[in-house]
Amino acid sequence: MKIYKTRNGIVIESGHNLYLSKNTNWDLFINRDSLYSVVQKELDDLQSDPAIKGWLEHSILAPIGQQEVWAAGVTYLRSRDARINESKESGGATFYDKVYDADRPELFFKSTAERVAGNNEHVRVRKDSIWNVPEPELTLMITSTGEIVGYTIGNDMSSRSIEGENPLYLPQAKVYDGAASLGPCIYIPEHPIPLDTGIHIRIIRGSNIMYSESTHISQMKRTHKELVEYLYRECSFSNGCLLMTGTCLVPPNEFTLQSGDKIAINIDHIGTLINSVA
Numbered sequence: 001m002k003i004y005k006t007r008n009g010i011v012i013e014s015g016h017n018l019y020l021s022k023n024t025n026w027d028l029f030i031n032r033d034s035l036y037s038v039v040q041k042e043l044d045d046l047q048s049d050p051a052i053k054g055w056l057e058h059s060i061l062a063p064i065g066q067q068e069v070w071a072a073g074v075t076y077l078r079s080r081d082a083r084i085n086e087s088k089e090s091g092g093a094t095f096y097d098k099v100y101d102a103d104r105p106e107l108f109f110k111s112t113a114e115r116v117a118g119n120n121e122h123v124r125v126r127k128d129s130i131w132n133v134p135e136p137e138l139t140l141m142i143t144s145t146g147e148i149v150g151y152t153i154g155n156d157m158s159s160r161s162i163e164g165e166n167p168l169y170l171p172q173a174k175v176y177d178g179a180a181s182l183g184p185c186i187y188i189p190e191h192p193i194p195l196d197t198g199i200h201i202r203i204i205r206g207s208n209i210m211y212s213e214s215t216h217i218s219q220m221k222r223t224h225k226e227l228v229e230y231l232y233r234e235c236s237f238s239n240g241c242l243l244m245t246g247t248c249l250v251p252p253n254e255f256t257l258q259s260g261d262k263i264a265i266n267i268d269h270i271g272t273l274i275n276s277v278a
Contacts, residue, residue: 001039002185002271003030003150006059008174012039013185016051017048018056024109026065028055030141030242035149036190062182063141065151066239069180071137071156072227073106074099102103105222105236107231108170110244111181117181122278124178125257129159132257134275135201136201136265137244140224141186144240148224150186151193153265153273154244157181178278182242187270192224193217197268201249204262211251219248225235 002013010021010029021042023029032038051136089101100107117123133177140153187193195218203211224245231243257263259278266272 001036001064001188003039003188004056004185005061005063005065006056007061008055011052011056012043012046017052018052019043019046019048020052021046027067027239030063030065030067030150031143032188033143033145033147033149035143036188039188044227045269060119060184060277062113062116062121063184063186064113064116064182064242066113067242068109069111069113069139069154069182069244070231070236071108071110071154071174071244072130072222072246073108075105075222075227076215076248086171089267093107100221105227105230107227108172111171115175115177115180116180117275119181119184120180120274121254122178123157123181123263123275124176124278125157126159126162126172126176129161129173130256131161131164132157132159132252133255134158134201134203134257134263134265135244135247136199136249137247138199138267139182140198140243140245142228142237142243143233144237146228148192148228150188151267151270152182152186152242152266153184153270154242155181155273155275156244156247180244181182181231181273181275183273184271189269193269198266199247199249199268200266203251203255204255205258205260210261212257213249215248216238217245220245229235 005010135156137154141150159173
């Protein structure tokens with residue numbers, strides 16, 4: 001099943017059918033343990049509405065309410081290597097080896113809801129950064145009790161020139177207006193998403209594909225439950241939380257995003273998140 005937050009309410013997609021939920025509060029709707037079973041039960045009292053298909057695509061909002069967005073770093077070997085490369089001159093390269101091999105994962109605050117772009121909305125690059133990339137990431141929807149109940153697509157926009165200058169500049173490299181996008185839906189499976197789930201990215205400039213690559217979430221060094229356990233150790237999230245789980249799809253060093261670039265991130269089972277750079 002998939003859940004969409006839209007201008008017209010909460011839409012449930014089950015099979016090839018679309019339903020308008022009777023629930024109108026996104027935060028209460030999404031923050032429920034055993035969400036799959038709860039939504040399946042609700043479907044028994046709903047009638048599918050073919051008319052939804054006509055307006056759904058143009059009404060979709062980012063699937064977030066009062067949740068915070070957090071992110072995990074250096075969870076893939078490729079990400080570790082990229083961070084080491086960008087930080088060599090600053091002397092910070094060894095930090096990333098230590099994070100990758102450490103028991104404790106890197107977790108950082110990424111965004112509040114008002115800074116998050118939805119599907120077909122604009123993301124941004126910082127004006128004071130000369131090297132900028134998108135980072136496609138499987139994103140967990142976690143309830144206030146720490147249960148993973150769904151998945152979405154995240155784009156963790158990053159200013160590599162700023163982070164490479166000094167690892168302590170990470171918040172400035174990662175947290176700014178338009179630095180995160182989520183969508184287009186929350187995928188709610190009966191069982192955890194399989195490890196052979198593919199993540200795919202294409203960056204298009206004009207009529208040219210500037211970068212295209214794929215991977216599987218099985219390449220992650222850490223488990224989803226491990227990341228959630230550390231995140232929830234000393235933090236409470238009354239409305240739940242969204243956690244980006246890291247990336248290993250890194251464009252070559254000579255590439256940087258430009259205004260007008262189109263970023264398309266596809267994750268199996270979930271769909272495609274599309275953003276343009278403002």
